[in-house]
Amino acid sequence: MTDxxxxxxxxxxxxxxDFSGTLFRLEEDDSWFAGMELDSSLSPAQSREVDGHVQAELMRRLTAPTGRSVSMTPEALEAWMNRDLAPHLHREAYLHVLRESGLAHHHAEALYAHVIDPSCWTPYPDTGPVLAGLRRRGVTTAVVSNIAFDLRPAFDPLGGGVDEFVxxxxxxxxxxxxxxxxxxxDRLGVAxxxxxxxxxxxxADGGARALGCRFALVDPLPxxxxxxxxxxxxxxxxLQV
Known part of the structure; x- marks a missing residue:
């Protein structure tokens, strides 16, 4: 009989x-933008003041997982397409984005320094409890991120809880x-x-389905x-945690 x-x-x-927009989010502090003005020679149609709307757009451009938001020369595009493979390309790509967005070079440098500082990233409220809950259940975890800096220190205040960083x-x-x-x-030893x-x-993250993984999409809200x-x-x- 057929079952x-x-x-x-x-x-x-x-x-x-994933890391950005999933476990953590880069959320600006007003102090990051203190004294910053847009360079009117680069962005003449915009106000010189870096107000809340400008801040939000700059942060979007710094954290969007795919696509590009400013015009790029062939050299800048090459850096952008490969930004998550090498720190120097990441730096070059995002400084270009910030400068093309109207920030003077020294302001772009200051803002970029926050991007690559793990202590500037804010965990979602359930990140720590979820990682701890999965560990209690014996479910292993990995952070799989397109990124060009070491994000491991961001997890130290949470007590770790991640088995592998890829x-x-x-x-x-x-x-x-x-x-x-x-x-x-392979590192986790799981099919x-x-x-x-x-x-x-x-x-980006949904690419795991090509291997046969299940996939859950979350909204990168504040x-x-x-x-x-x-x-x-x-x-x-x-999975209940």
């Missing part, structure tokens, strides 16, 4: 997390390339069909507006 019962998915043994500039591959996801799975990828970009997005994403895939 007509629906197939069930194997249990999740590992969760892979960072694009260290492994030479960027999402959605399957190589970066496979590297995480793709027993892993869940959680991220804020369907285009941390004060997304209190339990990670918990909800895990619950939707049968």
């Amino acid at each position: 007509l019962r629906p197939e069930t998915s194997p249990p999740i043994e590992a969760v892979l997390f 960072l694009s500039f260290e492994v030479g591959a960027v999402k959605p390339d399957p190589v970066i996801f496979q590297t995480a799975l 793709a069909d027993r892993a869940l990828m959680v991220g804020d970009s369907d285009e 941390t004060r507006e997304r209190r339990d997005g990670l918990i909800a994403a895990l619950w939707a895939h049968g």
Whole structure:
């Protein structure tokens, strides 16, 4: 007799997390912009004042996971396309974005310094509890990030809780390339069909589905507006923490 019962998915043994917009968010402090003005020679149509609207747009340009927001020369585009593979390209790419957005060079340098400072990144309210809860359940975790600086220190105030960090500039591959996801799975010793990828970009993070991983999309809202997005994403895939 043919078994007509629906197939069930194997249990999740590992969760892979994106970093920016998923576990942490780069949220500006007004002090970052103190004394900053737009360079009217670069952006004559805009007010010289870096007000709240300008701040929000600059932060969007610094954290958008895909696409580009300013005009680029061939050299700048080359740096942008490879920015997450090498620190010097990351620096070159984002300083270009900030300068093209109207910031004078010294202001662009100051703002970029916050981008690559792990202490400037804010964890979502449920990041720590989720990582601790998964560890208690015996579910291993990895941070899989397109990034060109060492973000590990950002997790120190949370007590760690991550088993592996798979960072694009260290492994030479960027999402959605399957190589970066496979590297995480290999390090954790978990098959793709027993892993869940959680991220804020369907285009980049959703690339894990090509290997057979499950995928949960979260909204990269400000941390004060997304209190339990990670918990909800895990619950939707049968993981209660």
